[in-house]
Amino acid sequence: MRLDEFSAKEKVERNYERLIYCCAINFYSQMYKIAVPGDLLSEETGRAGEGTYVEDGKVYASRYGVLNEKGEIKVMPLSGKYVPTQGDVVIGKVVEISFPYWIVDIASPYEARLHSSEFAGAGRGAGSNARGRGGREGGARGSGMRVSAARVSGTRESAARVSGTRESAARVSAARGRGAREERIEFGDMKKYLDLDDLIVAKVAKVDALMRVDLALEEDFKIGRGSGGGSGGGRLLEISHTKVPRVIGRSGSMVRMLKEKCNCSIFIAENGRIWIKGSEENMNLVSEVISKIVSEAHTAGLTDRIADFLEPFRGNK
Amino acid sequence: MNEEREKEEVEKRELIKDGKRLDGRGFEELRPIKIEVGVLKRADGSCYFELGENKVIAAVYGPKEMHPRHAQDAKMAVVKFRYNMAPFSVDDRKRPGPDRRSVEVSKVSREAFEPVIMREFYPKAAIEVYVEILQSDAGTRTAGINAASVALADAGIPMKDLVSSVAVGKIDGQVVLDLNGTEDNHGEADMPIAMVARTNTITLLQMDGHLTAEEFGRGLKLAMGACRQIYELQRAALIERFSSSSNSGSKSEKRGE
Numbered sequence: 001m002r003l004d005e006f007s008a009k010e011k012v013e014r015n016y017e018r019l020i021y022c023c024a025i026n027f028y029s030q031m032y033k034i035a036v037p038g039d040l041l042s043e044e045t046g047r048a049g050e051g052t053y054v055e056d057g058k059v060y061a062s063r064y065g066v067l068n069e070k071g072e073i074k075v076m077p078l079s080g081k082y083v084p085t086q087g088d089v090v091i092g093k094v095v096e097i098s099f100p101y102w103i104v105d106i107a108s109p110y111e112a113r114l115h116s117s118e119f120a121g122a123g124r125g126a127g128s129n130a131r132g133r134g135g136r137e138g139g140a141r142g143s144g145m146r147v148s149a150a151r152v153s154g155t156r157e158s159a160a161r162v163s164g165t166r167e168s169a170a171r172v173s174a175a176r177g178r179g180a181r182e183e184r185i186e187f188g189d190m191k192k193y194l195d196l197d198d199l200i201v202a203k204v205a206k207v208d209a210l211m212r213v214d215l216a217l218e219e220d221f222k223i224g225r226g227s228g229g230g231s232g233g234g235r236l237l238e239i240s241h242t243k244v245p246r247v248i249g250r251s252g253s254m255v256r257m258l259k260e261k262c263n264c265s266i267f268i269a270e271n272g273r274i275w276i277k278g279s280e281e282n283m284n285l286v287s288e289v290i291s292k293i294v295s296e297a298h299t300a301g302l303t304d305r306i307a308d309f310l311e312p313f314r315g316n317k
Numbered sequence: 318m319n320e321e322r323e324k325e326e327v328e329k330r331e332l333i334k335d336g337k338r339l340d341g342r343g344f345e346e347l348r349p350i351k352i353e354v355g356v357l358k359r360a361d362g363s364c365y366f367e368l369g370e371n372k373v374i375a376a377v378y379g380p381k382e383m384h385p386r387h388a389q390d391a392k393m394a395v396v397k398f399r400y401n402m403a404p405f406s407v408d409d410r411k412r413p414g415p416d417r418r419s420v421e422v423s424k425v426s427r428e429a430f431e432p433v434i435m436r437e438f439y440p441k442a443a444i445e446v447y448v449e450i451l452q453s454d455a456g457t458r459t460a461g462i463n464a465a466s467v468a469l470a471d472a473g474i475p476m477k478d479l480v481s482s483v484a485v486g487k488i489d490g491q492v493v494l495d496l497n498g499t500e501d502n503h504g505e506a507d508m509p510i511a512m513v514a515r516t517n518t519i520t521l522l523q524m525d526g527h528l529t530a531e532e533f534g535r536g537l538k539l540a541m542g543a544c545r546q547i548y549e550l551q552r553a554a555l556i557e558r559f560s561s562s563s564n565s566g567s568k569s570e571k572r573g574e
Contacts, residue, residue, distance in 0.1 A: 032559075034555070034556045034559050034560070036470060036479065036551075036552045036555045036556065037433075037470055037475070037476040037477065037478055037479055038476070038477065038478030038479055038513070038515055039552075051475075053435075053477065055477075060477070060478075062435060062475045062476060062477060063473065063475055063476075064470040064471065064473065064555055065473070066559075077473040078473070078559070079361065079362065079471065079472060079473035080472070080473025080474070080475075081361070081379065081380050081381070081439075081473070083438070083439070109379065109380040109381050109382055109439060109441075109442040110382070110441070110442070111382070209440070210391055210440065210441065211440055211441055211442075240473075242473065298559040
């Protein structure tokens with residue numbers, strides 16, 4: 001913001017004009033209303049939602065972001081760090097091996113850990129994984145489609161429930177029973193299962209009061225290495241987790257459109273990491289569109305505008 | 318020429334002439350303010366703030382993992398605040414690095430924010446605030462706090478409110494708002510104040526010099542009014558940031574052709 005040099009009193013007056021002007025702009029370009037910490041939002045304390053707090057029987061904003069007054073009063077922040085919640089599906093990167101855990105970076109102030117027993121007994125699976133990384137990629141794509149579709153189907157809880165983890169959880173726990181006796185992973189062997197920089201899809205199994213985060217592997221958990229897909233191809237994008245809902249769109253409309261028009265598989269994790277896979281050209285297009293969504297996340301009518309943007313690309317598969 | 322005159326006036330110890338201050342301001346007038354949000358790409362939140370000749374930049378990182386670990390707080394995030402003056406921010410080159418004064422300013426500034434930041438959302442984590450003074454002309458800590466407040470909001474840190482800050486002081490026996498460098502050097506008192514403008518909750522108050530109880534009260538009242546003005550500017554800057562997306566809209570059209 002630029003304010004030219006004039007006296008403070010004039011400045012305040014000018015600001016009111018500016019505010020009115022902004023409101024006019026907001027109206028015409030379908031901008032959402034922006035809330036700033038401390039803004040008085042309502043006196044109906046029953047409607048206080050995320051990004052707000054109640055004091056003296058009034059609802060105030062606690063975040064800087066888009067105001068949503070339909071139903072619950074919420075302020076959806078446009079920036080901020082991801083804090084893991086139980087049930088979230090995240091993309092993590094192995095940063096340390098500290099027996100018996102893999103320490104996993106999940107784009108959050110809090111590191112997560114994955115216990116080696118998540119693998120025990122799944123030794124066969126891991127073995128085949130080691131053999132056929134390429135083969136796994138196809139699976140990752142499938143799981144990606146499923147999880148992201150599930151993620152948008154409703155609330156977080158339902159996402160966690162539907163995301164196809166029930167069978168994988170069953171598989172893992174069955175495997176655990178077996179593995180306890182048969183195939184405990186030795187310290188030196190942990191690398192064979194997951195090495196540094198490996199990218200995994202995992203579910204947040206537990207977060208305790210001290211913010212210790214435990215992960216459980218999702219099915220087809222291994223998706224790549226580093227920021228690229230290693231030999232299997234694919235690419236990792238990182239955005240602010242606050243903008244994930246915009247990339248998914250209302251009931252998944254945005255991501256569905258992206259998948260169709262760009263012929264890519266897209267997996268969106270709740271920590272703001274996105275795994276895309278397709279031809280080089282298509283992945284470039286997806287990255288471009290996603291960065292566009294991110295920079296315009298605060299505007300309304302975004303899906304329509306992205307649809308217009310993608311229109312000319314329909315035929316060039 | 319102006320400077321020469323200013324010097325003469327100072328030598329005569331006249332900081333007020335014809336009911337006006339040396340820079341032409343009235344007693345209850347702020348210096349011009351300019352605020353820009355999100356000026357740094359690498360920081361999680363940032364703000365550039367100008368208050369007259371003061372030029373300040375604030376950057377916020379986090380919440381992130383707190384190091385060293387023994388300094389973690391299991392119940393809430395730790396706020397780290399570093400106030401630093403650039404070597405070129407003053408007339409004679411300032412020796413770089415922390416000194417007694419900047420350590421003190423960092424401490425009181427940090428404490429000015431602790432009541433508003435909802436630290437319990439991020440146990441064990443650290444929120445880092447860096448304030449760099451690029452150019453100084455009295456009132457840098459208040460400018461730094463104003464900048465940090467906007468940068469914290471920009472970083473998406475949950476807060477109860479924005480903090481606004483201003484200094485009041487006494488020159489030539491007169492209580493005035495927002496001292497500049499000359500007034501600060503030759504005046505009788507300087508009192509920086511930070512507060513939540515909406516509730517008039519004071520989060521920082523220091524005083525250098527002497528004020529009578531009556532003058533103190535008058536100064537406080539002045540500061541409250543000024544913080545309200547600054548708050549409105551901070552808020553307007555934050556709102557304006559997301560009110561201009563017309564360029565991206567036109568970009569999409571161009572791409573479509």
